[in-house]
Amino acid sequence: MPQGYTPAQRWLHWIIAALILPMIVAGLVMVQSGLPRALQNALFIGHKNIGTLVLILVALRLALRLRRGAPALPETIPALQRRIAEVSHATLYALMLLLPLxxxxxxxxxxxxxEALDRLGIPTLVPRSDTLATAAKTVHEYGGYALMALLLAHIGAAIHHGLRRDGLWARIWPPQG
Structure with missing residues (x-):
């Protein structure tokens, strides 16, 4: 079990957070009716392309976590909270992969x-199918709501631990230098 997160793990955490939070806002706004077409198009294009970047960064972050592990929670954290943290982190990773996919x-x-994938010449990996598109849209929508709820809990827990000054906040805060 590692003693702490590596600088790469810490930076990936915050970069992904900085990408996902505006993606949630864009995702909620871009589907509203009555938006000017130019704004809606810009939001969709940004959402799709940033989502591609998020997928790559989350895959890298997950690979680092699987390879290195995560530091153990302090013994002062009750067993139930440890279990909740374990399940919520696993669910966060699953959703951060599920949503871009x-x-x-x-x-x-x-x-x-x-657009970014098209410019790189990366071929389409799924067939054209309205049924598949509709099913994926439903998964994406409800997965997004689940991610929002879990992120609120995650942020709430982070604030809780920051106020308690129990060392958990410092483990993930970006390293200096």
Whole structure:
């Protein structure tokens, strides 16, 4: 069990957070009716392309976690809270993979571009299918709501531990230098 998170793990945590939080806002806004077409298009394009970056960064972060592990929680944390932390972190990782993947499937199966991937010449990996696009859209939507709820709990727990000054906040805060 490692003593702490590596600088790479810490930076990935905060970079991914800085990408996901505005993605949630964009995701909620871009589907509203009555938006100016130019704004809606910009939000969709940004959401798709940043989602692709999030998928890559989350895969890297997960690989680091699987390879290195995560530091143990202090013994002062009750067993139930440890279990909740374990399940919530596993669920966060699952959702951070599921959302970009379901978004990718929804967009590609719906016949839409992902501009960054198209510019790189990366082929579409799913067939054109309205049924598949609709199913992926549903997964993406409800997964997004689940992620929002879990992120609120995660942020609440982080604030709780920061106020308690129990050392958990310092483990993930970006390293100096």
């Amino acid at each position: 379901s978004g990718y499937i929804r967009v590609r199966a719906g016949g839409f571009p992902i």
